[in-house]
Amino acid sequence: MNNVIEINELRKIYQTGTIEVNALKGVDLQIKKGEFTAIAGPSGSGKTTLLNLVSGLDTPTSGEVKLGENYLNRMTGRELSDFRRDHIGFIFQSYNLIPVLTVQENIEYIMLLQKIGKKERHERVDAILEEVGLGGMAKRFPVELSGGQQQRVAIARAIVSSPAIILADEPTANLDSKTGESLLDIMHSLNEKHGTTFLFSTHDQMIMDHAKRLIKLHDGEVQSDETR
Amino acid sequence: MIFVKLAWRNVLRNKRRTLLSASAIGIGIATMIFTDAMMIGWKDLMIKNATSTFMGEAQIHHKTFREMFETEKTIPNHREICSKLNNEPKVKSWSSRTQSFAMISSAANSYSIAVTGLDPIKERPISKIDDNIKVGKFLQGNDKNSILIGHKLADILEVELGDKVVVTVANAESGDMSQEMFRIRGIFDFGIREMDRNMAFIPLCTSQELFGIGDKINEIVILFNNLNLKKELNLPFWSELKMKEEIAAESWLELQPELGAVLEMIDYSIFILGAILFLVVAADIINTLFMSLYERMYEFGILRAVGTRSLNLGKLILLESACLALISSVIGIAAGFVITYYFSQRGIDYSGTEFVSVSMDFVYPVLKWNQFVIYPIVTIFFTVITGLYPAFYATRMKVAKTLKAQF
Numbered sequence: 145m146n147n148v149i150e151i152n153e154l155r156k157i158y159q160t161g162t163i164e165v166n167a168l169k170g171v172d173l174q175i176k177k178g179e180f181t182a183i184a185g186p187s188g189s190g191k192t193t194l195l196n197l198v199s200g201l202d203t204p205t206s207g208e209v210k211l212g213e214n215y216l217n218r219m220t221g222r223e224l225s226d227f228r229r230d231h232i233g234f235i236f237q238s239y240n241l242i243p244v245l246t247v248q249e250n251i252e253y254i255m256l257l258q259k260i261g262k263k264e265r266h267e268r269v270d271a272i273l274e275e276v277g278l279g280g281m282a283k284r285f286p287v288e289l290s291g292g293q294q295q296r297v298a299i300a301r302a303i304v305s306s307p308a309i310i311l312a313d314e315p316t317a318n319l320d321s322k323t324g325e326s327l328l329d330i331m332h333s334l335n336e337k338h339g340t341t342f343l344f345s346t347h348d349q350m351i352m353d354h355a356k357r358l359i360k361l362h363d364g365e366v367q368s369d370e371t372r
Numbered sequence: 373m374i375f376v377k378l379a380w381r382n383v384l385r386n387k388r389r390t391l392l393s394a395s396a397i398g399i400g401i402a403t404m405i406f407t408d409a410m411m412i413g414w415k416d417l418m419i420k421n422a423t424s425t426f427m428g429e430a431q432i433h434h435k436t437f438r439e440m441f442e443t444e445k446t447i448p449n450h451r452e453i454c455s456k457l458n459n460e461p462k463v464k465s466w467s468s469r470t471q472s473f474a475m476i477s478s479a480a481n482s483y484s485i486a487v488t489g490l491d492p493i494k495e496r497p498i499s500k501i502d503d504n505i506k507v508g509k510f511l512q513g514n515d516k517n518s519i520l521i522g523h524k525l526a527d528i529l530e531v532e533l534g535d536k537v538v539v540t541v542a543n544a545e546s547g548d549m550s551q552e553m554f555r556i557r558g559i560f561d562f563g564i565r566e567m568d569r570n571m572a573f574i575p576l577c578t579s580q581e582l583f584g585i586g587d588k589i590n591e592i593v594i595l596f597n598n599l600n601l602k603k604e605l606n607l608p609f610w611s612e613l614k615m616k617e618e619i620a621a622e623s624w625l626e627l628q629p630e631l632g633a634v635l636e637m638i639d640y641s642i643f644i645l646g647a648i649l650f651l652v653v654a655a656d657i658i659n660t661l662f663m664s665l666y667e668r669m670y671e672f673g674i675l676r677a678v679g680t681r682s683l684n685l686g687k688l689i690l691l692e693s694a695c696l697a698l699i700s701s702v703i704g705i706a707a708g709f710v711i712t713y714y715f716s717q718r719g720i721d722y723s724g725t726e727f728v729s730v731s732m733d734f735v736y737p738v739l740k741w742n743q744f745v746i747y748p749i750v751t752i753f754f755t756v757i758t759g760l761y762p763a764f765y766a767t768r769m770k771v772a773k774t775l776k777a778q779f
Contacts, residue, residue, distance in 0.1 A: 201677060202772035222681055229679020242671060244381035256374045257679050
């Protein structure tokens, strides 16, 4: 299988006044297409930094991130934005959605940026809403949905433009276990059905249990890397 | 289109804040509309009062008369000019006058004044002497030895209506002193100190005899049919008059250049006021946009993370500032119209005040359609320009930093 993500000697040093914080200390990782990978570790272990660098939201102090055939450090800001739009889906812990847009508008936002026609957008939104179990809720605003429903919309938005990678930061953190499990089932089925690569940052044992690969970070270094 | 939708909904998201900001900007627009209307009313009143009180909208003299106001500098061929004025459709009315410096004496006192001889019948529609007579009456056609004096001059001379005064002038023909006794027929109050203390009016025929100028005159005062013509100096008869070597034909702007300067100053005042108001408005816009921006940092992070280009984020901020300006304009136009319309009907009382030797009364703000177009457009333009700073700030935000709380 091809590597979708290749991380080579990735380092990130944050400068806070005179203090230097080594958030990542030369991480090497390869993630293959279709993997369902969880990155676990205590607070301050470097999970956030790693996800930021993998998505091009932040720049490394040294090292490289290669997504497919593209080196992120060689891209301009505009190219990075377009790359994220076309190839990366995001699911955040909470407040994922734009509150002034309806469910439909939130999901089709990326397709609007991609200049996809109205008919196709609506067809894709309807299909994806059915898939995540939110059929008939297209016109609702985020505030009218429960936390679990909002996360489903976030998953729908992340998956709707068929990205190669989905990065999820603690997607079940603010949900009860039942809702979290059902959400995980949805992501699992999307991974199985579409072969989408998922990379989670998590504390949730349930996600760790479901992950096909579990990478543990400690003090900015990979402590263990277990494929099941 | 999605950014327009986003911008509009974002602006309406915090309705109270938007309403407060839009009201503040709207008040700025309303103030500009009202000030502009007020200044037009003020200028119109000044021009109207300056021209209708005594000066008229235009005057014809001997070319050098106004240099020293010498009575012997009479208008050559004035009958021919008067005949032309009679046939000129653009001229509403005109009147002949004579002028001389004089000494006026009562039993109690003497005072140096300017005496004007005027045709009582023709003068009535030209000036406001008749309207400003507080005691007594205006001159009649058959009056010979009646005089009108100002109330301040009456105080100096210690005279009342019906009292006798003697006017002494230098005869224009012989240079000798000429005297005539007059009975006070009316006492006027223009509210202009110079006129109320230093002027007196006598019948034209008496003045011609007293000044020794035969049937000649020193001044023709003109009113036009169309108010705008008072500024128009290109009328055929006007240029024809100006071609005559010994004649000076001048509009009110030339007769009272200081008034023109004041009117110009008023225009500058509006500009300065506008600039100050727009600075205040700009500060308000920047404050509102930045407050809204800081509140939505995380949201901007999400937008950037899912692929929104930084320039599009800047565009969103600019659109939000335009939406805010649009709401402000609606408020400003409505408030500006209501306030200005109210005062345009009721007027603002400035009576009893004098400005550049022009007596003021009720000022009526003048509504013009361009006030409701130009000021809102300028506001929208400046609001968007002001929005450039927060927009630029938004484009420079570090995405990871805005999402810090989450990743």
